[in-house]
Amino acid sequence: MFCGYRRKIAMSGGPRILCVIVLCVCCVLLGQYHLSNSVRNNPQQYNDLNLESIETRRYVSDAGTLNRINECLNYGSENLPPLYIITPTYRRSEQLAELTRLSHTLMLVPNLYWLVIEDAYKTNDLITDLLKRTGINHVYLTAPMPEQYKKKKGAKPRGVSNRNKGLEWVRENAKTGVFYFADDDNSYDLQLFNEIRFTRKVSMFPVGLVTKFGVSTPVIRNGRFSEFYDGWQGGRKFPVDMAGFAVSVQFLLERPHAIMPYSPGFEEDGFLKSLKPFEPNEIELLASSCTKIYVWHTQTKKNEPSSSLAEKYNNTNVHLLKKILV
Amino acid sequence: MFCGYRRKIAMSGGPRILCVIVLCVCCVLLGQYHLSNSVRNNPQQYNDLNLESIETRRYVSDAGTLNRINECLNYGSENLPPLYIITPTYRRSEQLAELTRLSHTLMLVPNLYWLVIEDAYKTNDLITDLLKRTGINHVYLTAPMPEQYKKKKGAKPRGVSNRNKGLEWVRENAKTGVFYFADDDNSYDLQLFNEIRFTRKVSMFPVGLVTKFGVSTPVIRNGRFSEFYDGWQGGRKFPVDMAGFAVSVQFLLERPHAIMPYSPGFEEDGFLKSLKPFEPNEIELLASSCTKIYVWHTQTKKNEPSSSLAEKYNNTNVHLLKKILV
Incomplete structure (x- = not known):
């Protein structure tokens, strides 16, 4: 025509x-x-046009920025092995701050699933909202510490029920990729995620700020693994920090009985030993043969719960802020 | 033709x-x-093609990911008022970890300049390298504390020389936009940067984890500023935290004598008073009329310098790691 x-x-x-x-x-x-x-x-340009129309451009929506980032990062990243980041957490004054801060690191890592698992009987709306706003693929689960350990005197096996719940989720939902236990108060270099993603069995690397030694790491002598450098040996076969290793999902699936024990101070060692057959000479050494530090065991200063609010603040914003505070 | x-x-x-x-x-x-x-x-698609060719795809370069993020974020963001983030820092065990962590937050903020200013006589190559890898527009300057304050007993005016150096740089290099004092151990919600960017004079907002009150904030009564809620008043006109306010560059330029005093505990108050004429009723109230917390004064547990290394580690990787440790 x-x-x-x-x-x-x-x-x-x-x-x-x-x-x-x-x-x-x-x-x-x-x-x-x-x-x-x-x-x-140029979806980001299209977003900008929408943003322009927002009243006086005073607020640029978080969601807008985050969508643009995710759009960019996810483009082509589907071929990368997925990373499952297992983060145990619990309610405390610093919790929202720590998870917010860690979320920014994880937002920069492509093809990642964040398993946030709280030592609690029910989830918390503030965390649900925070996770949603990050735009990260995530699950938010609860895994309270069994009552018998709560009652015990002395050091408690913190984070064990959470991490085992994470392992359970990985077993049920993942087939390939790598998982990593990432506490919410540690600090991570982005290069760490680039490297652990390709772990075939178990990879290891130095962790800064651990014990008075300042670092926990495999020792490399003449280009090969020789022993572990860690301020506390404790007769452990694997004297390493929780942030010092990553494990292939497939390797885990081939070891259906691997589990983290409720043994304060021996969680890492117990879990790594439960991955048997697995010997230290099979460790994949990352971070330029363990000469760089890509993760630090930073610890946040604990804050006491905030003091109660005087009645005179009843009809003010401070009254509303109090609902966020611990 | x-x-x-x-x-x-x-x-x-x-x-x-x-x-x-x-x-x-x-x-x-x-x-x-x-x-x-x-x-x-689709420059990111083009980058992917380059990345594909990297040997066995084992390492996805940081620079590749970062360039893609920046390309996306900077697209169209040149119309946003620039943000100048002034971060005082000093050499300590946790420094690299803290700056790495903060860099991830700032990498997610468009049109931002990061002024990292160290209390030292010379710059540190580890920090120079870290800043370069972030892809953030930055300057790295030094501003040692004057000798007379170093010798003084009791609380020291930490970070003052750094912040004044930052103000000096802003005066010389910026004409529009907003500056903000962001310490390297605080935690920031991305929404904070969206909001402070449009400050006309001085904006304020709640800071979590400050004193036993748990928060420091302007008090809003009947929709208007009424007073300050802060665990330590100290006779201050502006009893606020360093992370609790942002200032317009133009407003600063109109006050050529504004400066931060070397008075431990009175730095914020002294600086805000030096912005005169400026009264509390002129404060722009952010974070949904100060009902949300977008910044927390998280503090990192201090680590002692790491213990010295036994000679037996001389020809190992631990010897090399020691050069990174404090």
Whole structure:
């Protein structure tokens, strides 16, 4: 129909007019194509147009920025082995701050699933909201410490029920990729995630700020693993920090009985030993043969629960803030 | 020339052939345009192709990921008022960890300049390298505490020389936008940066984990500023935390004598008073009328310098790690 129309014009008006009309049609087509392409290929530009219209541009929505980041990061990242980050947590004054801070690190890592597991009987809406706002693929589960350990005197096996719950989730939901126990108060270099992602069995690397030694690491002598450098040996086969190793999901699936024991101070060792058969000479050494530090065992100063609020603040914003505070 | 060529063909072969040829040319043009557009509009796709070729895809370079993020974030963000983040720092066991962690938050904020200012006589290559890897626009300066305060007994005016150096840099290099004093151990919600960016004079908002009150904030009564809620008043006109306010660059430039005093505990108050004329009723109240917490004064547990290394580790990786440790 399109060609027939043009032929009719050409026959009546001559080739010159035909040429001009066809060129005009082409220009219009090219123009339309350019516009549709700009929107399709530059979703962030499209977002900006929407943002522009927000009242006086005073607030740029978090969601807008985060969607743009995720769009960029996820593009092409689906071929990377997935990373399952297991983060045990518990309600305390610093919890929201710590998880917010860690979320920013994880937002920069492509193809990642964040398993946030709280030592509690029910989830907390503030955390649910925080996780949603990050745009990270996540699950938020609860795993309270069994009552018998809560009652026990002395050091408690903190985070064990959480981490075992994480392992349970990984077993049920993952087939490939790598998992890593990442506490919410540690600090991580992005390079760590680039490297652990390709773990075949169990990879290890130095952790800074552990004991008075300042670092916990495998010792590399003549280019090979020789022993562990850690301020506390305790007769452990694997004297390493919880943040010092990552494990392949497939390797875990081949060891259906691997589990973390409720033994304060021996959680890492117990878990790594439960991955048997697995010997220290099989460790994959990351971080440039353990010469760089990509994770630090930073600890946050504990705060007492906030003091109670005087009645005179009843009809003020401080009264509302109190609901967020521990 | 293009039209003349076609006209010649039309004259010899008739309008049908002309029509077919022009359509073919259009198809070729559209095809070429599509290809060039794909590469231009999807730089991340182009980067992926480069990444693919890296040996066994084992290491995805930090720089690659970061460039993609920055490319996405900076796209269209040049219209946002710039943010100048002034971070005082000093050499200690936790320094690299804290700056790494903070950098991840700042990497997610568009149109930002990071002024990292160390209390030292010379810069540190580890920090220079870290800052370069973040891809953030930054300057790294030094500003040692004057000797007279170092010798003084009791509380020291920490971070004052750093922050004044930051103000000096802002005065010399910025004309618009907003600056904010962001310590390297605090935790920040991304929404904070969205909001402070549009400060006209001085904006304020709650800071969590400050004193036993658990929060420091302006008090809003009947929708208006009424007083300050802070665990330590100390006779201050502005009893607020260093992380609790942001200031417009233009407002600072109109107050050439504004400066932070070397008075431990009175740094915030002294600086805000030096912005005169400025009264508490002019404060712009952010964070949903100060009912949300977007910044926390988290403090990291201090670590002693790491113990010295036994000679037996001389030809191992631990010897090299020691150079990173404090």
